[in-house]
Amino acid sequence: QSVLTQPPSVSAAPGQKVTISCSGSSSDIGNNYVSWYQQLPGTAPKLLIYDNNNRPSGIPDRFSGSKSGTSATLGITGLQTGDEADYYCGTWDSRLSVWVFGGGTKLTVL
């Protein structure tokens, strides 16, 4: 069982918008930066969002991140079939002194 809670799956139609939530506590999300990772089928995870809401170079602005209190959210607009992947949130847990990931959310673009 992961420290950070994500919905197992989300789905939406091409062109639509979807959000993926990541819920934690004061010792992890509440006091540390959150990052998000995209894992396309059969590939390594890729950094999508860092420091809560920043996109690395090359990541389209269709992807966005936000954080409020002990929760974080990944937003994806203009969904494309190529966005079908597993998405993971992650942060440092200051109480346990361990990096923690969410359980992952599988995005299906119908």
Add this chain to the structure above:
Amino acid sequence: QLQLQESGPGLVKPSETLSLTCTVSGDSISSSNYYWGWIRQPPGKGLEWIGSIYYSGNTYYNPSLKSRVTISVDTSKNQFSLKLSSVTAADTAVYYCARVKTGNNWFDPWGQGTLVTVSS
């Protein structure tokens, strides 16, 4: 362009030690702004952080694995390594290495990953 590549045996026997190396190219492993980390993913499951190391040798380990894990760095070869002792079938996973931003702790980039199966 920074690249990381994992290498090591794909099959390890139960109770033995898993050993992997990550070779870094395109940047120095001695950069003061980054740690270097290992993450694993059992088949069909999520990600688990194993530990991270600074070029000076300072390490952070996942408490759940700490008794079995050793991460080391070889700056002369621009490599860092993972050893996991007393492995069981539960350690079967794809093992990734990645660069870790100090302080903010995000992982980027990741190696392609290597599958290690624990089986007799």
